[in-house]
Amino acid sequence: MSVQHSGGGQPGRTLALLWRNRLPAAKPEATKPPLGRKPTLHLDAVVDAAIALADERGLAAASMNGVAKTLGVGTMTLYTYVPSKDELLDLMVDQVLGERELPGPGEERPSDWREQIELYSDQTRAMFGRHPWLGRISTVRPPIGPGMLSGREYLLSALFGIGLPPNEVNTAALAITTYVDSAAGLEAESDQIERITGQTHDAWWHERNDLWETYFDVDRYPTMTAIWYAEGYGEGTREVAAESYRFGLDRLLDGIQSLTPQISREIQAGS
Known part of the structure; x- marks a missing residue:
């Protein structure tokens, strides 16, 4: 599984999308549907669908094509709400970061x-x-x-x-x-x-018990051996x-x- 990177979108466009619900007077162009058409989606629904796909089937499933198919729209329609996968990834990450129930300024929190x-x-x-x-x-x-x-x-x-x-x-x-x-x-x-x-991780290790009997050299790994005999694992x-x-x-x-x-x-x- 390859690692993907956040923060790869165009800066101004990405910031406008991330802060769309905090600055209602500044509507990002990327969230506006083409002229002459009624909007069929809301950007929040796009992000929700992408997160649900990633939760259920992994990050690769939350492609632009995959999200569009889930929402029942064409991929090109989706691009009128979020310009690229880079911006979509940032929106997904920031939304789940915001799920944490952490007290804000002035809200009750633990004293210590x-x-x-x-x-x-x-x-x-x-x-x-x-x-x-x-x-x-x-x-x-x-x-x-x-x-x-x-x-x-x-x-x-x-x-x-x-x-x-x-x-x-x-x-x-x-x-x-x-x-x-x-x-x-x-x-x-x-x-x-x-x-x-x-399969549990303990079961995975159990299947490889032959390592200890056949290949493990106690003289080469004396510290590991000492901790084992001291029941330190x-x-x-x-x-x-x-x-x-x-x-x-x-x-x-x-x-x-x-x-x-x-x-x-x-x-x-x-x-």
């Missing part, structure tokens, strides 16, 4: 900053679980729409009041995004493989993955917390 990050983690993992195709899209150049910016604002606001300088607030937020989003994408891909194949792949995620997130937040002025003073006082 770590609990706020936990909420971001839970909502993001659930989002990838609903839309596993999202893990096949690189957002190195993200769709700069309301869904993306809402998530970014939430993370920054969770970290802004804990005493870090602004540049470290930004860096910490990027570190959290990188960890949570990457792990959530891998988790969604893992679940999707199990659904597609009908856990009960199953799913449980180990959950523990690994929890361990990584906790250590990341511990590291951020250690940089806050109060924690720094406590460390200095104890030394």
